Amino acid sequence: MELLTSPTPNGWKVTIMVEELREAGYDLADLTLTTVDIMKGDQFTEAFTAVNPNQKIPALVDGDRNVIESCAILQYLAEKFPSPLLPEGEAKWDVLPWVYWQAANVGPIFGNKLAYTRYMDDVPDEAKAHPLERFGKEARRLTHVLDKKLEGNDYVCGDDFTIADIALYPWLRGWKWSKVDITDRPNVMAWVDRVRERPGVGRGLAYGVPEDEIDRWSTERRDSYRKGGATIASNERLRSDL
């Protein structure tokens, strides 16, 4: 199996998944990890586009099967390597809707909030005001939904850590970077700390980042993410003629 990815929130989902599966007892010795430099534009190469026509990381190649979309990769790996990360039978429906919820809501909304907050220096403030308010308010609403869901639970779907936690965590942990306040969401704050303490999560987050910068990026790294993010988020990058 080959995992094509990059050190970003959607990329960290799958590196955390790999390390959590190792924690669950799978060695995944035949899995190789290939870094796709999305700041340089490697996602647009012919080779990568053949794997993922949507030209975004992450993607998984397993023999003749290509799997795109981070949450689909989480589910694919969870079904291939059974563990409490995704319960079997009926109980999987306690988990999968929250994975879809992340993919359809938290990812796009936090991603847009982040882009307008950090990566759009060239866009005049008046033009940013509306999207910042819209995505900021919606992100806050989503943190409220998550806070309620976590009430009385260690993890999003109950006592067990699952792929729903893996899907959500990389976006929530970046709340300061995206400037989505969660300090009045006590269950979310406690969950962010609880998830971070897991050894598999720590190893997954170390992908592409020096150990001493996992939890706090250096000024140089912030600048490089800002610069790369600005290129990726610019309208010039968007093509409608593929």
Ligand SMILES: N[C@@H](CCC(=O)N[C@@H](CS)C(=O)NCC(=O)O)C(=O)O
């Ligand atoms: N819904 C997709 C989103 C993937 C995505 O947006 N990936 C970003 C990195 S976090 C990317 O590859 N961006 C490069 C680009 O947009 O050109 C998923 O969950 O896999």
